[in-house]
Amino acid sequence: MADRVLPGHPIVEGVAKGPLLAADEPLSFWGGYDAGTGRIIDRTHALTGQRAAGAILAIPETRGSSTTTAVLLESVRQGNAPAGIVTRGTDAFLALASIVAEELYGKGFPVVSLDDEGFAEILGAAGAEILPGGEIRLD
Amino acid sequence: MPLTLESRDRAVLEGAKGEGAALAMRILVRMAEVQGATRLIDISGAHIDSSLYMGDATLEYAERLAAGGAAVVVPTTLNVAGVDAHGWQEWAVPSEWASKARRQMDAYEAMGCKPTWTCAPYQTEQRPGFGEQIAWGESSAIVFANSVLGARTERYPDLLDICAAITGRVPAIGLHLDENRAGQLHVRLHGIPEAVQEAEDFPSVLGHWLGGVARSRIPVLDGLVTIPNEDELKALGAAMASSGAVALFHWIGTTPEAPSLDAAFQGRSPEETVEVALDDLQRARAELTSSEGEDLDLVVLGSPHFSLEEFRALAPLLKGRRRHPGVRLLVTCGRGVKLIAQQAGLLEPLLEFGAEVTVDTCILTTPMLPSEIGSLMTNSAKYAHYTPSLLDRRVVFGTLSDCVESAVEGRVRRDDGPWGIAHG
Numbered sequence A: 001m002a003d004r005v006l007p008g009h010p011i012v013e014g015v016a017k018g019p020l021l022a023a024d025e026p027l028s029f030w031g032g033y034d035a036g037t038g039r040i041i042d043r044t045h046a047l048t049g050q051r052a053a054g055a056i057l058a059i060p061e062t063r064g065s066s067t068t069t070a071v072l073l074e075s076v077r078q079g080n081a082p083a084g085i086v087t088r089g090t091d092a093f094l095a096l097a098s099i100v101a102e103e104l105y106g107k108g109f110p111v112v113s114l115d116d117e118g119f120a121e122i123l124g125a126a127g128a129e130i131l132p133g134g135e136i137r138l139d
Numbered sequence B: 001m002p003l004t005l006e007s008r009d010r011a012v013l014e015g016a017k018g019e020g021a022a023l024a025m026r027i028l029v030r031m032a033e034v035q036g037a038t039r040l041i042d043i044s045g046a047h048i049d050s051s052l053y054m055g056d057a058t059l060e061y062a063e064r065l066a067a068g069g070a071a072v073v074v075p076t077t078l079n080v081a082g083v084d085a086h087g088w089q090e091w092a093v094p095s096e097w098a099s100k101a102r103r104q105m106d107a108y109e110a111m112g113c114k115p116t117w118t119c120a121p122y123q124t125e126q127r128p129g130f131g132e133q134i135a136w137g138e139s140s141a142i143v144f145a146n147s148v149l150g151a152r153t154e155r156y157p158d159l160l161d162i163c164a165a166i167t168g169r170v171p172a173i174g175l176h177l178d179e180n181r182a183g184q185l186h187v188r189l190h191g192i193p194e195a196v197q198e199a200e201d202f203p204s205v206l207g208h209w210l211g212g213v214a215r216s217r218i219p220v221l222d223g224l225v226t227i228p229n230e231d232e233l234k235a236l237g238a239a240m241a242s243s244g245a246v247a248l249f250h251w252i253g254t255t256p257e258a259p260s261l262d263a264a265f266q267g268r269s270p271e272e273t274v275e276v277a278l279d280d281l282q283r284a285r286a287e288l289t290s291s292e293g294e295d296l297d298l299v300v301l302g303s304p305h306f307s308l309e310e311f312r313a314l315a316p317l318l319k320g321r322r323r324h325p326g327v328r329l330l331v332t333c334g335r336g337v338k339l340i341a342q343q344a345g346l347l348e349p350l351l352e353f354g355a356e357v358t359v360d361t362c363i364l365t366t367p368m369l370p371s372e373i374g375s376l377m378t379n380s381a382k383y384a385h386y387t388p389s390l391l392d393r394r395v396v397f398g399t400l401s402d403c404v405e406s407a408v409e410g411r412v413r414r415d416d417g418p419w420g421i422a423h424g
Helices: A068-077 A092-105 A116-123 B007-013 B019-034 B056-067 B095-110 B139-149 B161-167 B202-214 B230-243 B278-287 B308-318 B335-343 B348-353 B381-391 B400-409 B417-423
Strands: A004-007 A009-012 A016-022 A056-058 A084-088 A111-114 A127-130 A135-138 B040-042 B046-048 B076-078 B169-171 B185-190 B219-222 B272-277 B298-301 B328-333 B356-359 B375-378 B394-397
Touching (some): A009 A092, A016 A116, A084 A116, A092 B056, B007 B019, B046 B161, B139 B230, B202 B272, B298 B400, B308 B335, B328 B348, B335 B356
Parallel strands (some): A056 A084, B185 B272, B328 B356
């Protein structure tokens, strides 16, 4: 199948490449993500047990706790953050973690939002790469 | 339209108030741009969830701001910390964790925040008034401030709340603005018996179910027979903000922006109407229990932090009784409420029962539980929701009296009350 490029909206600019982990289910990083291993630990989540460190993580939005940002920042410090995150619509929590990581550690991660249609497409993709300007190449 | 900054904001950005304030303003402005704000507005208070110690990153962030001379410019309370500053030695908290969490507490106090160390600042502190613009962190406090008090706050994440307190400014977006506070989801009860609606755990169960359905939308509760008290509203909101991302709910005839259905929806039509039936709630209630067995090591109460009224309800249940030697009973609360409860004579029955009180933090935010504690029981939907993943332990959800009976007997006791009868 030919590669397909989706026009995403860059919330935080950057490029990233990695395995794709995608689920149509919100995630709270507090209680849902282990900053020490980069694994998803929310047992009720579709991606539970999977390692998102270095991956392109696609979730519709965060949910629950306002501590999601702190957990994600810690995962950047420990080198266990996703390489990039794709959401459906703007999720401020994810953007904030990346912006503060850039300030503190000089390394954030790209955050891109897709519309409903684009997000539905990434759910069915085998792999994804975040390109400059928020474009996402699927394969 | 791009973001327009006032000259006072630009001055802070350029370092007029020091490096710490400039860092806070830089982050705030970038977030305002991300969120599509065209201007910043003033706030008159803040509640800081960034106080939670989540590892070296949160400590480094706090110390970077404090070392840069940052100070809050509005009255600011502090959420729970990573450690009970004076009682941690009685539990299994590693001393390195305690000392780093303590350093983080010091950094926030150095910035001029009030050392309240509670997720329920509205229990003891001056409350924001109706319509007041504030920046609050802590999901359960946010939903309480918006829904029950009618104050206006967005869902401030950790790391950003302190930037708002240091600059006194927030992006003019979301729940700060009238037009975004209208209900979106009309929630109607379908054939739920009054006895179930009056059950002590009904608000927690309803909230747990509703969070999953509403996600980040604004639900409007309609047609309930009860008039909830503040602790029930606290439990309802905290449950929705755990299973979902609800930051504001309306309850017709109860919450201040919902005198009528029309007012709650600001004259618009709901985006969606959902009916909740008894089996939806039976399922939600069952989800809050992850353990089928009767094993029990710890009963824990107080998420969000236990209120004075809850101490008042608990004390007579414990009077003249004693916990089973194999079960500990822990209450987590703010240091302010503990002091008042003590002065009101409400702590003596607890201590005679063999119960313990932890302040400043909770079981989810400090590694206090020793490894031999594997099975928990609680009346809090928030504790029940997070215990399996955050603590990797089993949990049973029950009422306050279930919790006490279980602590006395040393094994899980549950009275299904109206839930069982309704099921039958």
